[in-house]
Amino acid sequence: xxxxxxxxxxxxxxxxxxxxxxxxxxxxxxxxxxxxxxxxxxxxxxxxxxxxxxxxxxxxxxxxxxxxxxxxxxxxxxxxxxxxxxxxxxxxxxxxxxxxxxxxxxxxxxx
Amino acid sequence: xxxxxxxxxxxxxxxxxxxxxxxxxxxxxxxxxxxxxxxxxxxxxxxxxxxxxxxxxxxxxxxxxxxxxxxxxxxxxxxxxxxxxxxxxxxxxxxxxxxxxxxxxxxxxxxxxxx
Numbered sequence: 001x002x003x004x005x006x007x008x009x010x011x012x013x014x015x016x017x018x019x020x021x022x023x024x025x026x027x028x029x030x031x032x033x034x035x036x037x038x039x040x041x042x043x044x045x046x047x048x049x050x051x052x053x054x055x056x057x058x059x060x061x062x063x064x065x066x067x068x069x070x071x072x073x074x075x076x077x078x079x080x081x082x083x084x085x086x087x088x089x090x091x092x093x094x095x096x097x098x099x100x101x102x103x104x105x106x107x108x109x110x111x
Numbered sequence: 112x113x114x115x116x117x118x119x120x121x122x123x124x125x126x127x128x129x130x131x132x133x134x135x136x137x138x139x140x141x142x143x144x145x146x147x148x149x150x151x152x153x154x155x156x157x158x159x160x161x162x163x164x165x166x167x168x169x170x171x172x173x174x175x176x177x178x179x180x181x182x183x184x185x186x187x188x189x190x191x192x193x194x195x196x197x198x199x200x201x202x203x204x205x206x207x208x209x210x211x212x213x214x215x216x217x218x219x220x221x222x223x224x225x226x
Contacts, residue, residue: 046215
């Protein structure tokens, strides 16, 4: 069965700190991986996605994620976070027309 | 500018009283999804439509039904809401042209409270 797990439920960082949020997946078919973000009071929106090709994927607002097949991981990174990155981050893995979401990581950035 | 619209944003209903949540889209996407999200949990897919083709998840209770009268609109009907159905309900769309790796576009959600 397809599953996605996120290890960190709540992360607190100071501005300018580096960020890495973990995501592991288990899926036997074609791997499509996503990171979605939900800013306070806003709807879920796509941050970045991996479908094929270069395993290092760059998204909006300076975020990137690396697909490591051997580790079944798709961790999200940002070298220097800002207060405006405070949000909830969801990793998701997709099959045909559907995705399975992780439980989310709430990131709080302290000015 | 709104792309996926959900009404109402907050819905209060009584135990056992049928309720309908509404979703509309201006993206002309083929696929529309309904998710249930409870506090601190992952969004859980209930069902989705590819055009008029309805795809129900195996573990979606019979209490949940959906209708898609046209491309733009999709409804979630909860026939007899229980206390356990209180949650945020998210509607999303995708183009449906690729199948794999498609971005989903989400609405703001409807928070359902069951008294």
